[in-house]
Amino acid sequence: MELLGFSYWASRSVTFLVLSSYCVAYTPIEHCFFHSSDTYPYYGSKTAYMNNKFRPNNSNETETNCSPKNIWFLARHGTRNPGVKYLRRMRDHLPLLRDQILENHGNGQGELCKYDIELLHRWRLTASDQEAKFLVDEGYTELESIGRRFKSRFPALFESYNNESYVFAYTESQRTEASAVAFVKGIFEDEHHQVWFRPPVTPDPLLRFYKKCQKWRYEVHKNFDALFHVKMFETGPEMSNLRHIISVRLGFNRTLTQSEVDIVYLMCAFDEAWRPTVHSPWCSVFTPKDLAIIEYREDLKYYYDSGYGHDINYQQGCPMIKDVISVLKGSSQNNTIGHFYFTHSGTVLKFLARLGLFKDSTPLRYDNYSTQKNRLWRTSIIDSFASNIAFVLYNCGEEEKVAVYIQEKVVKLPFCESEMCKIKEFLNGYNDIGNNCDFEAICRLPVGFSETPNDRSIDIEDA
Numbered sequence: 001m002e003l004l005g006f007s008y009w010a011s012r013s014v015t016f017l018v019l020s021s022y023c024v025a026y027t028p029i030e031h032c033f034f035h036s037s038d039t040y041p042y043y044g045s046k047t048a049y050m051n052n053k054f055r056p057n058n059s060n061e062t063e064t065n066c067s068p069k070n071i072w073f074l075a076r077h078g079t080r081n082p083g084v085k086y087l088r089r090m091r092d093h094l095p096l097l098r099d100q101i102l103e104n105h106g107n108g109q110g111e112l113c114k115y116d117i118e119l120l121h122r123w124r125l126t127a128s129d130q131e132a133k134f135l136v137d138e139g140y141t142e143l144e145s146i147g148r149r150f151k152s153r154f155p156a157l158f159e160s161y162n163n164e165s166y167v168f169a170y171t172e173s174q175r176t177e178a179s180a181v182a183f184v185k186g187i188f189e190d191e192h193h194q195v196w197f198r199p200p201v202t203p204d205p206l207l208r209f210y211k212k213c214q215k216w217r218y219e220v221h222k223n224f225d226a227l228f229h230v231k232m233f234e235t236g237p238e239m240s241n242l243r244h245i246i247s248v249r250l251g252f253n254r255t256l257t258q259s260e261v262d263i264v265y266l267m268c269a270f271d272e273a274w275r276p277t278v279h280s281p282w283c284s285v286f287t288p289k290d291l292a293i294i295e296y297r298e299d300l301k302y303y304y305d306s307g308y309g310h311d312i313n314y315q316q317g318c319p320m321i322k323d324v325i326s327v328l329k330g331s332s333q334n335n336t337i338g339h340f341y342f343t344h345s346g347t348v349l350k351f352l353a354r355l356g357l358f359k360d361s362t363p364l365r366y367d368n369y370s371t372q373k374n375r376l377w378r379t380s381i382i383d384s385f386a387s388n389i390a391f392v393l394y395n396c397g398e399e400e401k402v403a404v405y406i407q408e409k410v411v412k413l414p415f416c417e418s419e420m421c422k423i424k425e426f427l428n429g430y431n432d433i434g435n436n437c438d439f440e441a442i443c444r445l446p447v448g449f450s451e452t453p454n455d456r457s458i459d460i461e462d463a
């Protein structure tokens with residue numbers, strides 16, 4: 001214990017090292033994540049909702065002279081298991097890598113502290129292929145508590161369940177269905193068994209519009225060149241240096257490959273999302289500085305696959321805008337007071353970009369890591385597990401206003417003067433997008449396009 005405490009302080013404090021250098025001379029500098037207080041829980045789209053730092057800590061700040069009358073809500077499913085392909089990669093590579101790290105440590109190579117080594121030694125992956133992409137307990141809790149908070153914030157919208165007042169829909173997947181059920185439980189508590197869910201359709205033209213967008217699939221999603229900046233960043237100085245540092249830290253003579261670093265990162269990210277209060281031994285491999293670099297790579301990936309990086313990414317998101325407008329406009333004729341959709345990362349990001357939110361004044365580039373530290377497009381914030389977007393329509397005396405909430409926090413829309421946006425202002429801003437939403441035309445491949453896609457696509461651990 002004494003020794004552990006010593007290594008910890010040795011790694012944390014340069015001053016201490018200098019002052020007592022005669023003591024430290026025989027001990028290699030050890031990196032001890034376990035004791036570290038400066039954790040960095042931002043893992044792009046694998047960030048737990050609990051660690052999404054965008055969330056407000058007080059969520060009751062609505063204008064007092066307005067009363068909510070309608071809500072349109074969309075959420076990404078909560079924390080889940082990895083897909084089969086990644087589960088297999090984890091199972092194939094991580095035990096081997098772990099054994100090598102332990103062996104290196106045994107040979108006095110590497111910088112991980114004894115305690116982290118011990119945790120790594122005890123690490124097991126329990127998820128099975130049958131449960132690939134399934135919602136995990138943490139994900140259920142995320143959605144249930146979001147539901148509970150919405151109910152407490154907008155009690156008038158959730159007085160009691162009735163089939164005519166609400167639309168609940170999810171895509172055809174266990175993780176979105178289970179997320180919907182969890183949310184509904186948070187809202188309606190004992191009444192939740194009565195809730196009727198619209199049967200899922202595949203492909204869903206609204207909740208997963210991009211599955212129907214051929215042009216996007218060919219020109220972006222399956223096109224290696226569309227992710228040029230991601231590949232360039234991976235071979236650039238920040239990532240090369242990171243691979244080198246990590247290899248030394250783990251006691252390897254060779255430099256780990258990008259895919260080795262990636263599978264370690266992915267395991268670390270999932271471990272942290274599954275149990276946000278417990279540190280994964282795989283995260284011991286990284287310092288906050290390292291994680292910030294990989295986070296940028298993740299942001300680049302989603303910027304070019306689902307964000308402002310290519311116009312088609314967000315142009316195809318117009319059906320969502322159309323739906324929001326029709327719900328908010330139709331609310332005076334219809335009896336519905338709530339629409340609730342449970343869907344995926346790919347939908348959330350493209351929709352946010354279509355709304356014009358989180359748009360940086362300069363594009364994210366492979367060579368701009370250092371100037372993009374304060375970027376708005378940060379998937380840890382806009383695309384964590386259980387990310388959500390809510391439009392709430394208010395009656396404010398004579399006027400109607402709309403507010404949009406991202407991760408339960410009110411956000412000003414680009415076309416609006418303030419967070420409480422006059423419905424006219426809102427419609428002025430978005431009507432054109434809704435009215436000119438010819439999805440078929442937007443997503444049609446160019447005439448004569450017959451090539452098979454350039455399917456060396458970069459891994460996007462999808463949705």
Ligand SMILES: *[C@@H]1O[C@H](CO)[C@@H](O)[C@H](O)[C@H]1NC(C)=O
Pocket residue numbers: 057058
């Ligand atoms: C919310 O968090 C911020 C920063 O973490 C803090 O400054 C502020 O006082 C908190 N507000 C409330 C109401 O707790």
Ligand SMILES: *[C@@H]1O[C@H](CO)[C@@H](O)[C@H](O)[C@H]1NC(C)=O
Pocket residue numbers: 058059060152153155
């Ligand atoms: C928010 O407001 C509702 C009703 O106005 C109240 O019941 C609830 O306790 C409030 N929540 C917080 C966190 O203040």
Ligand SMILES: *[C@@H]1O[C@H](CO)[C@@H](O)[C@H](O)[C@H]1NC(C)=O
Pocket residue numbers: 163164196
């Ligand atoms: C709820 O309404 C839908 C139509 O919107 C209908 O198909 C369904 O059967 C209703 N469910 C119940 C339990 O009444």
Ligand SMILES: *[C@@H]1O[C@H](CO)[C@@H](O)[C@H](O)[C@H]1NC(C)=O
Pocket residue numbers: 253
């Ligand atoms: C790594 O390098 C050291 C020193 O050059 C050497 O003693 C050791 O055998 C090497 N280990 C492996 C696995 O190659």
Ligand SMILES: *[C@@H]1O[C@H](CO)[C@@H](O)[C@H](O)[C@H]1NC(C)=O
Pocket residue numbers: 326327328330331333334336
């Ligand atoms: C309103 O009701 C009509 C008729 O039932 C339906 O076709 C329309 O989709 C509804 N609009 C909204 C926004 O729910």
Ligand SMILES: *[C@@H]1O[C@H](CO)[C@@H](O)[C@H](O)[C@H]1NC(C)=O
Pocket residue numbers: 362367368371
């Ligand atoms: C990064 O972006 C800035 C503008 O923010 C630009 O001036 C600079 O040239 C870019 N860096 C590189 C290396 O291209």
